[in-house]
Amino acid sequence: MPAADSARPVSPWLITLPVAVWLTTVGNLPLWQRLADLGGVGLKASLAAPVLAVLVALLSLLAWPRVGRVVASVLVVTSAATSYFMATYGVVIDSSMIANALATDAREVRDLLSWSMPLWLVGVAAPPLWWIWRRPVAWRPWPRQTLRNGGAALLALLLAVAAVLAGYQQLASLARNHKPVRYLINPLNSLYAVGRLGADHLPRQGKPLEPVGTDARLPDPAPPGPPPLFVVVVGETARAQNWGLNGYSRPTTPSLARWQAERGLVNFPQASSCGTNTQVSVPCMFSPLGRAGGGDQPAVHENLLDVLQRAGLAVLWVDNQSGCKGVCARVPSARPLPQPALCEGEECFDEALLTGLDAQLAALDPQRRARGTVLVLHLMGSHGPAYFKRTPADRKPFQPECTRITLAECDPASLINAYDNTIAYTDHVLDRTLQWLDGLARRGEAATGLYFVSDHGESLGEKGLYLHGVPYAFAPEQQTRVPMVVWQSEALQRRTGVGTDCLRQRAALPVSHDHLFHSVLGALAVQTSARQPALDLFRPCGG
DSSP states (O other): OOHHHHHSOBOTHHHHHHHHHHHHTGGGHHHHHHHHTTOOHHHHHHHHHHHHHHHHHHHHHTOOTTTHHHHHHHHHHHHHHHHHHHHHHOOOOOHHHHHHHHTOOHHHHHHHOOTHHHHHHHHHHHHHHHHHHSSOBOOOOHHHHHHHHHHHHHHHHHHHHHHHHHTHHHHHHHHHHOGGGGGGSTTHHHHHHHHHHHHHHGGGTTOOOBOOOTTOBOOSSOOSSSOEEEEEEEEOSOOGGGOGGGTOSSOSOHHHHHHHHHSOOEEOTTEEOSOSSHHHHHHHHTOSSTTTTTTTSSOOBOOHHHHHHHTTOEEEEEESSSOOTTTTTTSOEEOOOOOTTTEETTEEOGGGGGTTHHHHHHTSOHHHHHHOEEEEEEOOTTOSSOGGGGSOTTOOOSOSOOOOSSGGGSOHHHHHHHHHHHHHHHHHHHHHHHHHHHHHHHTTSOEEEEEEEESOOOEESGGGOEESOOOGGGOOHHHHBOOEEEEEOHHHHHHHOOOHHHHHHHTTSOEETHHHHHHHHHHTTOBOTTOOGGGOTTGGGTO
16 A cells, blocks of 8 residues: 555544444354354344444444544454453353452462463454554544534444344344343443443442441350350352262362261252352352342442451451452451462462461450451362462372363363362361361360351353353353351350251251351351341251
8 A cells, every 4th residue: 555545544434334343243253153053144143233233333422533443442452352251261241240350369360361362362353453543534523523423323223223123033032042142242241241330339439338237246144165266268169069078979078078977067068159250259148138138239238247346256357369359348357378388479379378377366356356256268269260270289189180271272071180179179278277176176265166168169161161250140050059068166066056966957958158147147146136047057956
């Protein structure tokens, strides 16, 4: 092209229309791959036409000097990035996924990066970006530009309506029978998710949380014996399907099996999560509302830790994850103490959580500790996709294991090995925690107990899905069924009046994250109107 032609300004239409076509086609490769399994060319055309028209309308409305090309570029890069993750892991984009991404720390970001990602981004996004910026744009004076933008957007929206009406039968069937497809439409899925996230969170910014359990108090006088020390272990990405105590064919929980057979551990095989990602599940499990009551939405109420602290108990949260998602904002919190054998940089194996716990607990308010203590340990657990990084070299019983982060490239057996190694390591960490608690109880220092539940499950290639985060209404069981166990020392059983035999008789009943808030209050005999007896696991057994 002659130099004069390359510098000649072009009409905004030569950016708007080609970019809209690219976004609809190349930018939506995972969508069209999914539709290839659901229908023929007619179905694709019925969806492509309104998507193209809506994108043309959007880009037309934003076609302004110093804005139009920047917005088009952002949409191109966003579509390329999200399509990579959708194609690689089978995830979809909704508001909870965006919130989870925003809360991701540097360690998790590193685990998601591979050479395939920049190659994908360059190969997919570079051509439209070159097209957007190759020549200057001939912008009109703002009255004429406004008329052109508005007219083009109106025409495109009319065409979108016409396209929807023309393909209504196929689109209605698709919407009814394959609802997750709507989360694959790039970049409209991301724009909607960001808008929904803002609508949910912005009105609550700066507003104080509504108090919960303002009447919370402990029994007076206190029951005889040492004060309670109750440990809540929040697991990460452990799914019930690979939990040995639930009947899995591999011995992924040999230590817990011994505690179950000999020392009163109770396993709950029918436990379900509140969400399919940490950003939703962790606040929800500590919420008084439960999933049906809105506990899976952005928090407007205080949580379990606030109630425990208000009752006069000592509370400590120790985190080996990317944060407590606001749950521990008003209580003491800490990170694992660096250990050369267990930590590399800022990343530690979960055993590091147990180092120095006695000293950390001793630093809490002594008056509160005299009444009782609740310790929350937030595991790194089975966080993917780098499962192989979650276990020390001497804690990998299942071999060979997948050492890739692009999980679809792994041999399925090696992928399961890598994941099962993380479950076996969680079993080891829980075993060490139980030994520590049992020792305290035997020495008469505390009436100890433990409540473990994972925040959500994980997909390992079933139905083409990896990782987690599928909207709950459509999520497979692998992402919503989680392991859960409870243990009480003899001293805590005497204190609560709840025996192991009674809990075991009820263990086969369905339970969920909804039970955590009320059961911990019950185990610690916290008296408050916020505690719902129907959701207290200990209540039917005399708690």
